[in-house]
Amino acid sequence: MSDDQPVLLEIDARGVARVTLNRPKVNNAYDEDMLAALQDGLARLAADASVRVVVIAGQGKHFQAGADITWLARAAEYAPERAYVASMATTRTMQMLNELPKITIAKVRGGCFGGGAGVVCCCDIAIAEEGAIFGLTEVRVGVAPTPISTHMVHALGLRQARRYGLTGERFGAAEAQRIGLVHEVVPAERLDARVEEVVAEALMAAPGAVARSKASMLGATGWTLDAGTMSWLAHDSAMQRASAEGKEGLAAFREKRRPAWAPATG
Template sequence: MTMAPPELVAPVLLAIDPRGVATVTLNRPERGNAYDEALLAALIDGLASLAARPDLRAVVIRGAGKHFQAGADIDWLARASAYPPEQAFAASMATTRAMQMLNEFPHPTLAVVHGACFGGGCGLVCCVDVALATEAAVFGLTEVRVGVAPSPISTHMVHAMGLRHTRRYALTGERFDAAEALRIGLVHEIVADAALEARIETILDAILLGAPGAITATKRSFLGANGLTLDARAMALLAHESWMQRNSAEGREGTAAFRARRKPAWYPGA
């Protein structure tokens, strides 16, 4: 079998079944589906195209290969830390925009988490309506470990998990298992691998029993009335904070240390 060169493989795959259920697959399995500018652009374009479809009923987000989504691609972070301000801001705005679009998507969204779910992967989970995890899934809000801030996903984490749990895990960068993700509200259910596809279908069937317009109105009212949408000013502030920290001395040192598999300079005795 002939494999396409990596640059020709779409970083996000879209498929829609006859019911109007779309599957969005993050497709960089060789990098744990870590995001870079290409994946973010494809995700933004894909969500926009799906939102415009009158026949769409729901979206299921999955990760190709062994992991759901391992956060930002560390090599991309290293490149982005040297971007000039305008390009650096645009890179952070892409992350902010992708999360905002998913959070405010007009139809029901599900995430199916397996393997690693770190950083921005947790952000995606915080932005969907239903989050399922396999028993072996592993989570972490790990940005501070590489000297960057999770600004593009910060509001969504607080909305999903509450400030108390977000504070702990975003400040410590600790990894935690599916049981803890369930306890703190990051996921709704833990499902055994053998039962996963059947459970997804059960939830989708429940969604399909609801009137599409009523569901859209319900989502819109929940988010709007509770101040859970982001306007242009809020998005710009989050993106600005993100690129400033990424391009700082800490951001450069953190990504360099991670790539070299060493402790960062701020760690005592490093």
């Protein structure tokens, strides 16, 4: 394993896998390479009977900043077929994480925005430090969070998903806990220890029973995604990203200016 890989994966003797998002220079924002690495890693973990628990964290100060804006801007210019493939990469990664037949734990430090919040929504357990900051921020750059939208509603309920997914506003860890995005909030110096305590609890659960229970919870409530739904979500994402509004929002972000739809500051 090389430290320059976009995703680091380690499995200890207990069957605890550590998945580290490893692009700290861009706050662990994902691009096609990170998504491909995540899919490969999740497939490996799903197939490995020795793996019991998966802990996902970010390298450095932040958990995950969503999609890499530079990549999104490139993808906005892709031909339709390639643009769809780019959106399906996110949609498929989130689906694999959501349905992984293992106990998954998100360990959240620092910033957690856009698709990063989607990762948290797809994990079974989420624990954040007190100083963590969250946001479902896609609409602020003119794109739509469709690859994570079903998972947002699943985790937050429609009422909270509508507020935070439509305004894109930021909120703190206490609010994230109140609306159900995270289960626990702890002091920064306690985060590692608290995650390890929950890992120990998770290892007491029978792995076969975990897999069946998770599948039944998701299946019975309609939270598994079929091919048709995934295709629609990916298509919708690609269409908005390639729109004039999407291109304006991404350009404004890169140029550090307000997008055309935002009111001027007085």
